[in-house]
Amino acid sequence: MRVRFIVTALTAVILALGAITPALAQGQGRGGAAGPGRGGGAKPAPAPTPRWPDGRVNLGAPLGEKGVWERRNEHLAINPGSYQAAATKTARVHIDQVPLQPWARALTNFRHELSLASEPYTRCKPAGGPRQFMSPYGLEIVELPELKRIFVFNISNAQSYRTIYMDGRSHPKDLKPSFMGHSIGRWDGDTLVIDSVGFNEDFWMNRDGLPHTSQLHLTERLTRTDFDTLNYEVTIDDPGAYTAPWTSGYALGFSRGNELFEYMCQENNLSPESMTGAGIVSSFVP
Numbered sequence: 001m002r003v004r005f006i007v008t009a010l011t012a013v014i015l016a017l018g019a020i021t022p023a024l025a026q027g028q029g030r031g032g033a034a035g036p037g038r039g040g041g042a043k044p045a046p047a048p049t050p051r052w053p054d055g056r057v058n059l060g061a062p063l064g065e066k067g068v069w070e071r072r073n074e075h076l077a078i079n080p081g082s083y084q085a086a087a088t089k090t091a092r093v094h095i096d097q098v099p100l101q102p103w104a105r106a107l108t109n110f111r112h113e114l115s116l117a118s119e120p121y122t123r124c125k126p127a128g129g130p131r132q133f134m135s136p137y138g139l140e141i142v143e144l145p146e147l148k149r150i151f152v153f154n155i156s157n158a159q160s161y162r163t164i165y166m167d168g169r170s171h172p173k174d175l176k177p178s179f180m181g182h183s184i185g186r187w188d189g190d191t192l193v194i195d196s197v198g199f200n201e202d203f204w205m206n207r208d209g210l211p212h213t214s215q216l217h218l219t220e221r222l223t224r225t226d227f228d229t230l231n232y233e234v235t236i237d238d239p240g241a242y243t244a245p246w247t248s249g250y251a252l253g254f255s256r257g258n259e260l261f262e263y264m265c266q267e268n269n270l271s272p273e274s275m276t277g278a279g280i281v282s283s284f285v286p
Helices: 002-029 102-113
Strands: 067-071 139-144 149-154 161-165 182-188 191-197 217-226 229-237 246-256
Touching: none
Parallel strands: 161 182
Antiparallel strands: 067 139, 067 246, 139 149, 149 161, 182 191, 191 217, 217 229, 229 246
């Protein structure tokens, strides 16, 4: 009899709890004790964009801190024909909107058919323009006001760096084409605007396999919208490969506490194992 009483009492308690739980859940959904209005799972507001004492935006880590910019979604074009088609889905522009010349579109498709086989990047070659900001392991943007220069350092592949001249100079008329090209910069409010020319044709300017020629002219805009987000926008103007200028971009995230390290691509390169079509690529010119 006593056992039956205990079981009956426990059953009543369980049923009561079952009735209370939905009510609590509904109360939380209306901003109850654990609702978003009282810190129950609500994301904290992003930290503000760091600035120098004069109020100008700091594109790097604040003094005394460490951090690098890392890629999030680094594709310029949605491309169902890409060997990484799923990864391109959040790009800002569809491949059909990219004004490729016929030969450039055919080359883009060919590159994706070969996957990584024709990639100079996987062969430890440096890459300028958008591809520099797509590099793994992070990058640092370092401003030296006394030199009127900004440097972009990245460690993957060729462990290279890029100089952005901020002293008001123009592009030299006798530029020798190079992997990084020649970059001059200026501030447009809180946005760093970079104008670059003088690129060679020995690298891919992006992960999408989109070609370029030595006529490539890039206008890049870097805007740190908050502490942890850097918006990268690029306008590509290359009459050798495209019928008109076009614009795309992506966001990078700030990884606090991390810093660059020594990385020698020639010693750590595992990409050759994933390359295919060596017989084709041996005579292929990117």
